Amino acid sequence: MGRAPCCDKANVKRGPWSPGEDSKLKEHIEKHGTGGNWITLPQKAGLNRCGKSCRLRWLNYLRPNIKHGEFSDEEDRIICTLYTNIGSRWSIIASQLPGRTDNDIKNHWNTKLKKKLMGLLPFEPHHHHHRKSPNQTSSLHQNLPFISNYTPASTISFTSLAPPFHVPSSNYNCTTNTISLPFYQNQESLLVSSSTSSGITPMQQCYPHNNNLHLFGSGSEVSVCSSSDGSYSHVNQEELGFQNYISNNSGFGECNNNNNNTFMLSHRSTNSYGSEFFDEKPNDGCFLQMQTPLDYELEVIKQLISSNSRSNNNNGYFSVDENKTEEKVMYNNYY
DNA sequence: AATCGGTGCAACCGCGTGCCA
DNA sequence: GTGGCACGCGGTTGCACCGAT
Numbered sequence: 451m452g453r454a455p456c457c458d459k460a461n462v463k464r465g466p467w468s469p470g471e472d473s474k475l476k477e478h479i480e481k482h483g484t485g486g487n488w489i490t491l492p493q494k495a496g497l498n499r500c501g502k503s504c505r506l507r508w509l510n511y512l513r514p515n516i517k518h519g520e521f522s523d524e525e526d527r528i529i530c531t532l533y534t535n536i537g538s539r540w541s542i543i544a545s546q547l548p549g550r551t552d553n554d555i556k557n558h559w560n561t562k563l564k565k566k567l568m569g570l571l572p573f574e575p576h577h578h579h580h581r582k583s584p585n586q587t588s589s590l591h592q593n594l595p596f597i598s599n600y601t602p603a604s605t606i607s608f609t610s611l612a613p614p615f616h617v618p619s620s621n622y623n624c625t626t627n628t629i630s631l632p633f634y635q636n637q638e639s640l641l642v643s644s645s646t647s648s649g650i651t652p653m654q655q656c657y658p659h660n661n662n663l664h665l666f667g668s669g670s671e672v673s674v675c676s677s678s679d680g681s682y683s684h685v686n687q688e689e690l691g692f693q694n695y696i697s698n699n700s701g702f703g704e705c706n707n708n709n710n711n712t713f714m715l716s717h718r719s720t721n722s723y724g725s726e727f728f729d730e731k732p733n734d735g736c737f738l739q740m741q742t743p744l745d746y747e748l749e750v751i752k753q754l755i756s757s758n759s760r761s762n763n764n765n766g767y768f769s770v771d772e773n774k775t776e777e778k779v780m781y782n783n784y785y
Numbered sequence: 786a787a788t789c790g791g792t793g794c795a796a797c798c799g800c801g802t803g804c805c806a
Numbered sequence: 807g808t809g810g811c812a813c814g815c816g817g818t819t820g821c822a823c824c825g826a827t
Binding site: 487 | 811813814816817821
Binding site: 464465466467500502503506507510511553554557558560561562 | 792793794795796797798
């Protein structure tokens with residue numbers, strides 16, 4: 451038995467939106483909100499559209515603060531880094547890019563970034579685990595300036611099931627249960643909650659402090675959040691590597707980077723002998739940087755591109771354990 | 786000027802998930 | 807516990823636009 455259609459597709463308008471429809475929808479939502487029900491919204495707004503279509507139009511186009519146009523090198527770098535670490539979780543990636551929608555990022559990746567990357571390295575599927583010495587520069591560094599060079603750094607490592615965070619030892623203090631995340635520095639404030647097997651904690655509003663977002667958590671269950679784009683998303687905290695950072699510090703730790711912004715996203719990899727290694731480099735504070743040797747990352751990206759699987763690929767370090775505690779990431783919703 | 790192919794983006798589709806009765 | 811409903815997400819499609827021929 452199939453799913454019942456969300457609307458009578460034969461009797462609703464489809465295809466591109468007219469300016470009149472746009473203004474009707476915008477006006478209605480600005481005046482009344484979505485009412486928590488997209489299905490009935492079109493009728494209330496006087497639109498002959500499917501509720502899903504209205505939702506999409508609002509989220510991807512009409513919403514305030516939507517950014518259109520060229521992606522910056524920094525945005526490209528964030529997308530590449532996060533894609534490498536979490537795969538095609540566009541909504542999560544979008545949460546790191548204020549004003550960008552998941553659809554935008556997905557399109558940008560599929561039409562530009564993917565081709566750019568695929569065109570620059572020959573795909574060598576049988577040589578996945580070799581490493582270049584750190585001082586070898588990939589041609590990609592020259593061709594893709596948004597990807598940074600690999601530079602080793604001294605860090606404390608917190609391993610986890612998914613890409614772990616590394617906290618540079620010089621920037622770590624065990625004082626409070628606060629993490630500073632430099633890449634959130636443009637956020638005004640965030641709403642945070644975490645869901646665990648025992649329920650969802652009350653949402654908390656977090657404000658950037660010294661240009662960093664502070665996440666407040668307790669014990670081994672702390673949430674990750676982000677936003678600004680007016681939507682919310684589910685984030686498995688292990689995917690972003692927070693879980694063990696917190697748990698290894700008994701819930702009391704601070705990545706206090708002062709103004710140096712060295713919080714890092716790193717990448718757990720396996721070498722040709724099957725043992726794990728961690729690649730690390732300092733973060734300049736604006737974004738998550740590539741943590742592994744670049745040529746390795748790009749091969750991985752190519753594998754990901756080549757794979758059509760959705761969050762269930764088998765190459766070990768990218769698969770996500772969907773059974774892990776899932777975090778609710780609440781953004782400042784518009785309505 | 787007409788045609789063709791490539792590209793980019795908006796919109797659609799269908800599945801997974803959470804919520805609620 | 808279960809089934810129905812609505813939402814959100816990621817993959818895919820459709821089409822307008824543009825440059826090359």
